[in-house]
Amino acid sequence: MLFVDKEHIKDTLRDYCVQEGFALVVNRSKELRYTTVCADERCRWRIHAARLADGHTWAIKTMKQKHNCDLNLVTNPTVNCEWAARKLLEDIRANVDIRGKTMNDLLWDRYGVRMATSTLYKMKDKAIKSSKGVMMIPTQIYQPTFKGLIDGCRGLVGVDGTHLKGNFGEILLSAVSLDGNNEIFPVVVAVVDYENKTSWSWFFHHLKAALTASGRSDWTIMSDRQKGIDPSLDQVWPKVPRRYCARHLCENFKTDYPGVLMHKLFWSVVKSCSQWTKWKFDPTLCNDEVTNNFVESFNSTIGVRRIAMVRHATRQHLSQQWVEPCICPNIREGEIFDKRV
Structure with a gap:
């Protein structure tokens, strides 16, 4: 032989x-x-x-x-990840969400062997990477979401990355806006292998294409000082206005100015509502957010697709019960509070 x-x-x-x-x-x-x-x-x-x-x-x-x-x-013991990935590659390609139990059943029916569940998911990860190279799931943006973004959201778009908890690791990059009621409005999400200049450039390329396709131009990108974001924007979208999260700036100040005093003075200035302190804010943006918390709160939910769908359905149902259609409830309550103060 x-x-x-x-x-x-x-x-x-x-x-x-x-x-x-x-x-x-x-x-x-x-x-x-x-x-x-x-x-x-x-x-x-x-x-x-x-x-x-x-x-x-x-x-x-x-x-x-x-x-x-x-x-x-x-x-x-002869059955390792490489062998199983080669045998189940077509099954994994056909269904990337295939469960460990299903893969074990396939191995048992075809070859009479079983593997540990944790090993199966590592094998699945290797099979996906071997078939696709760098795993980059195309940006998910749907027509109703896009229409809601263009017609009902402010021009502030916060971006952030977070580690996904699971067998594959990976990084979730997300872009989130605020609607007319100052509530979270998910825009796009993407899953990448690493958070670096390459992945952020790919992400901003698709984000720019989606946001500017409608002809609307009053967009502002808010982010933390994560490595890779600024160089990517300089390369892909250099003219877009930017904001930086005040909370992350404050953390950076702590290195050179430790202690409580600097912290109190910083936030006193940031939260000041006088015309002088906010003269640089874009009046067409109509938003004075100084932190990226609304993006991070979205990232803290792991079931992104389900959470986004439930959020949109709930908001639509509540908005149909509003008494005054011209002014959103949260905005109206804020105006009443400002008048009392």
């Missing part, structure tokens, strides 16, 4: 071990020779292969085919 190279014979032996229900141990692995034996020390099964004179092809020289051990390994 001939093989293309050494890796070919190793893969074939692994398939054979799974098929027959035993594990093997590599006894000798050199440039010209490859010898394996059964993992059961009582068994005399052995196979020896060598490279032929052409320098590439391998062939089995000797093989003791008879086993005198129990050929019934359900959890076979």
Whole structure:
């Protein structure tokens, strides 16, 4: 029996071990020779292969085919992530949300083996990355969301990244705006491998295309001082106005100005409502937010798709019960409070 190279014979032996229900141990692995034996020390099964004179092809020289051990390994140590990813690759491609139990059932039905659930999800991650390279799920923006953003939201868009809790890790990049009632309005989300200049540039490219497609231009991007955001905006969207989260700026000040006094003075200035302190705020934006909390509160919810859908449905239902359609409740209550003060 001939093989293309050494890796070919190793893969074939692994398939054979799974098929027959035993594990093997590599006894000798050199440039010209490859010898394996059964993992059961009582068994005399052995196979020896060598490279032929052409320098590439391998062939089995000797093989003791008879086993005198129990050929019934359900959890076979020969079954690793690479092997399982190769066998279940098409199933994972067809359904990236496939559950661990389903994958285990497929392995059992086809090959008579099982794997630990945690190992299965690691294997699934490897299969996805091997088939797609860098995993970047296209930006999700739907027509009703886009229409609500353009017609009913302020021009302030906060962006932030957060780690996803799960077997795959990954980073969730999100853009969130505020509607006419000063409540959270999710705009776009994306999942990337790393939070760096490359991923942020890709994200801002799609965000810019979506926001500017309507012809509306009064957009302002708010962010923390996360590495990669400013260089990406300089490259992709250099003319867009920017704001920085005051809470993150305050954290940066603590390094050079420790103590409570600096903290109190900083927030006294930030929260001041005089015309002088806010003269630089864009009047067309109609928003004086100084922190990125509304984006981070959105990121704190892991079930992004479900949360966004429930939020939109709830807001629509409540808005239909408003008595005064011209002024939103939160804005009206804020005006009443300002008059009392």
